Amino acid sequence: MLSKEDNDLLTRVGPGTLMGTMLRQYWIPVLFSSEVMADGTPERLRIMGEDLLAFRASDGRVGILAENCPHRGASLYFGRNEESGLRCIYHGWKFDTEGHCVDMPNEPPESNFADKVRIKAYPCIEKAGTIWTYMGMERPAPPLPALEWLDLPESHSRGSKRVQYSNWVQAMEGDIDQSHLSFTHSSLRVPEVSPGERPTVQQVAAFDKHPRFEVVDQPCGYTVGATRSTPDPDVSYTRITQWLMPFHTMTGVTGFNPVRGWRAWVPIDDFNTVVIGISFHPLTPLAELNRDGGAGGGQGARPGGTRGGVANISDDMKEPKTSKPFGAWRPLPTIENDFFQDRALQKNETFTGIREFWAQDAAPQLSMGFIFQRQYEHLGTTDRAIIQARRHLLNAAKTLSSDGASPPGVWNPEWYQVRSGGKFHGADEWWFAATEQDRKAIAGTNPDCSV
Template sequence: MMSQEMNDLITRIGPNEPCGKLMRQYWQPAALAVELDDERPLRKVRLLGEDFVLFRDEEGRYGLLDRDCPHRGADLAFGRLEGGGLRCSFHGWLFDVEGNCLETPAEPAKSRMCENIKQRAFPVVERAGILWAYLGEGEPPAFPQLDCFVAPDTHVFAFKGLWDCNWLQAMEVGIDPAHASFLHRFFEDEDVRQSYGKQFRGASSGTELPMTKILREYDRPIINVEHTEYGLRLIALRQLDEERTHVRVTNQIFPHGIVIPLSQEMTITQWHVPVDDTHCYWFSVFTSYTGAVDKEKMREQRLELIEPPEYRSRRNKSNDYGFDPHEQAHETYTGMGADINVHDQWAVESMGPIQDRTREHLGQSDKAIIQYRRLLRKEIEKVGNGETPLMVLEEPEARSVQGPATMDGIGPTNGWETYWMEVDVSRRRGAPWMAAAPEEQAGDEDGAPKLRSVS
């Protein structure tokens, strides 16, 4: 069991907390780019326990400033976008994207007061439909060459959702291969041709066998965990018979990302971003290796459940997540509808605002969670010692972090190790945007390397 002191260490993300100092070493998703619409390109943002205002100025530059005006603390989220920056509505003080005070109009005409005023400001960049902010000190790290960052805008779609719980329990559901056989169980299989944009609803690669059927009928996966240059790789094996094994490959991208297969043509890259200690957003980027993403359809699907501007689920704790006992008896394992985001949301929010890990009992199926927590503690300690943590990358290193590989398919029971790599390499090399295959998967004439299991 975990001590309360250790639970606090790995969950709390304020600016003075050890884990908070770790999180500030990385670019963090702050908003979807579409949230800054042309009518009013400004949003209030709460990120890592602090309050900011995010905006785009008249020249198209992005800025992230502390939300309280340095004059008398009024809320800049209600300011005016004019004069080359953001103007406070209280006394008209004007700030640019770098936090420079450009005007203090209520002061005497010859006043030079603004030269001594500086609002705290942070870098913002757009990648894959998301606006990323860097809250740390010094130069920001380089972005790794993940597929979602390499693919053009036509082949990615970004969305988000708000959960009322600590970031860590939300992140851990994404590295738990065993739960999908229960939490996301459907008693009847849909037509896989109607599965576009829906997780766990398509067919496994190379077959017409629905993922839902495999997860339902084979609920004791063998789970392999491998440490990688970016975090962890998880491989869940469900042996169907002596000849065939279902292989599902997912990844943990340090510090709080996951990369998982959606379908034969898409992957999901998802970050579980701390809003504060008791709330988090998931930001997802769907990346297509075939045709352009149907963004309108993807957005319409998600807006059926999730409501802007906060992007809260319409099924939530206040209405028991839409729980229907008849549905639970006859259609789904949870009785909470067909959208697996609701299932995950119930699971992690039901643990409480911050899960009490002093009361949990982990088993063999939790080996990825155990390995991740060890990794998280190790990287927190590095930052405390003034060292550079995992995935804080300079440009040459960032170019070498590619992919990573994902796959959901049925391969040979003897030879699954090379099968999944071949499937992923073939898909990536066939992408119209020419994504490169990670070098470790390229293999040679003797075949690709095998994975090592870490318990």
């Protein structure tokens, strides 16, 4: 439970809010490189309540500018992207990727007014097929977090995105809540484990629906172990999730030499979120793998015809692309059409009767209302990870506001070099010790995550 004041502090992210100011200290992933072409159409973005445009100039550099022209406010979305700048279609003012006004053709040639006009421009970094922006005040800007996939060739990763019509915190909380796995994503028909056979993760989740949760704090977030009993009393199974400030999640993957997943839960504004997911393999180009990791996923086999991952929408379940912010990534299943829930499927095959994997999460999350009022909740022992994430976020926002202290991890990119996973281990072994090597992102390795 949170007080109404803390809930407002946690969830409100517009300019000038405490949480919004804290989040702006971190680099934010916003686009895939393929979404903006040199001299091509700009992309509308809305990040933490700010309307922005991304465009790629003739020289290949990406700029992220305020959407509206500083002259009289026309949208630069309609602008001409030409000769290394974006030109407003109203009176021709032109801006470069850094926000300088480089041409003002409706003023007399002797005027130096253009030198005095700037449009808001945020720094960008393009790496591993993704574009990040920094909306904070530090100059030079801090380094990017050293997530392992950012150092892999682009062939080793694949991205996807999805817009979710709810506040970012309740969306992200679903990804660190491992308890729902035994319910929301479960099948009604889980095959029995044969004697002597190692159970699958799905079988373990069905066998033990009361995992013991332990949250171990890390320098800029935490590691969660969800430990379940297995049919073999000497063996336990622990699923490991990483949560990193302020919105990064890596949930447990399964399999041998697995495809891995990372996600960022980026607030569009107080009522909408975009989840950006990367599936990656630390050793091999994805095209060479004889399997589909599912962009943003790495969750392994799914029951009951479930489709997609946490971040990706199958093509036939997307709205036709529009020029709205993230207009290529909006799902057709929504709260208005009950996420196409199939009651016969729910009776006979899956716990939810909802086919899309992400929608199994989104249905309960959107049904809480756009911003869940956390003064009405009743948290149990399985909600420890959620409590701890809120604590980290609120502490960081309050400390930044009172002392001006940079939030954890902003200047320590190496703290992001971690992995999630899943492992069978001795029932009397501490999962954290048993997974020490597995949790480090060591280049050139990819430990198995037992199935």
